[in-house]
Amino acid sequence: MGLRRKNKSLAVLSHEFVIQNHADIASCLVMCLLLGLMFEDPAKYAIIFIAVQYNVTYTTDDNSEQFHFYDSGPKDIATIFFYMLIAINLHAVIQEYILNKINRRLHLSKTKCSKFNESGQLAFFYLFSFIWGASILNAVRRIHDEPNITWKDYSHSHMLFQVKFFYICQIAYWLHALPELYFQKIRKEDIPRQLCYICLYIVHISGAYILNLQHLGLILMVPHYLVELIFHASCLFYFSGENKQKGFTIWALLFVMVRLLTLTLSVLTFGFGLARIENPHFPITDGNFDVLPVRIGCLGAVCLTQAWMMWKFINFQLKKWRKHVKNQIAKKIIATTKNKQTKKEPNRG
Known part of the structure; x- marks a missing residue:
């Protein structure tokens, strides 16, 4: 792990060296990019990594007010990379200063320790993302006033800063989870399961961002993260020895409700809303992906994912x-054996 002093000297750039010092390496890269802002020529390139790109400013007719929006583009890859490094550092801090200390007190086995760390990391992320996403939904008044916001005025290529930054951080976090499978020495039997849901998050969130479906993605992510937060918080209590089933019961009820909500909103958006406002004269280069193949692909991906999640849920409940x-x-x-023994004892006497 990074952020921990090691007495044993390791060969530079060896596997163990990278694993134990990956957070420090990521910190050095972050510092190099931040130092680049201090000089004029490197600052032109460093700002691409650090700041959110593609700012678009609109002014009213009387020039009395300005509105700032953001588009998406290839430069976002650099920004995502920078915040992926930030996520690696935060992951190491949470692991080192919170989860490892709790593990030492609980004296968990290796299997339970691995699952405890996974649930702990995800619980922190889901809590932060849920609060952040809910605050964005609360700030965007149109979501409360217009139920058809998921497809009205499509394409939603112009985003508020908070919306774009939220998506950048979401994609960065789930991308950082891929190398963490190596850094954290995840057991081989756990890698396929974790790799599966990590890739699903990356595909769905990136798809919503690229296809200008940010409103739909944000509305679906917030309740989903709440459900996952309850599940992993319940897992933490379970691993800590407090066998409380209420959390899992609440999670089971909300899980089914959120799956139905996801399917309903997806069918309404792709099957009815976007289908009615399809404009074939509006090219894809301008951010319009409201064409039949894309709608079918998106709806199919959502339905298959929800069906797979329900299948896993049913198997979990049956088990x-x-x-x-x-x-x-x-x-x-x-x-019964105790009762038989107690009945036989008086007869013997």
Whole structure:
């Protein structure tokens, strides 16, 4: 892990050296980019990594007020890379100064420790993202006043700063999760599962950002993150020894509701809303992706993902129910054997 002093000297750029010092390496890259702002020539390139790009300013007819919006473009890749480095540092800080200290107190096994770290990292991220996303939704008054905001006035290529920065950070976080599988020495049997949901997040969030479906993506992300926050918070309590099932019950109810909400909004947006305002004369180069193949692809991707999530959810609940039944049967067997023994003891006397 980064941010921890190691007594053992390692070969520079060896696997162990990179794993133990990856956060320090990321910090050095961040500092180099920040130092680039101090000089005129490098600042032209450093600003592309640090600041949100593609600012567009509109003024009213009487020039009394200005409105600042942001578009998307190739330079966003550099910005995403910079905030991916920030995410690597934050990941290391949370792991080193919070989760590792809790692990030492709980004395968890390696398997539980790995799952505890995963749930801990995701719980922090989901909490932060939920609060941030909810504040953006609350700030955008149109979402409360216009239920059809997910498709009205498409394309939504002009974004507010908070909306664009939110998407930049979301994509950066999930991209940083890919190298973290290597940095954190995730067990081989856990890599396919984590890699699957990481890639799904990257594809869906990037798709919403590139296809100018930011409103729909933001509305769907906030309740989804709330559900995931409840699940991973419940997992943390479970691993800490507090077997509280209320959290998992609340998560199960909200999980199904959010899946229905996601499907409903997606069908309304792609099947009805965008289909009615399709404009074939508005080219894709201007940010218009409201064409039949794209709509079918997006709706199909959402439906398949929700179906897969429900399948995993049902399997999880069945596995949990079978475990509960086995425990109940074992308890009954123990209780009956004790009763038989207590009945036989007086007869012996």
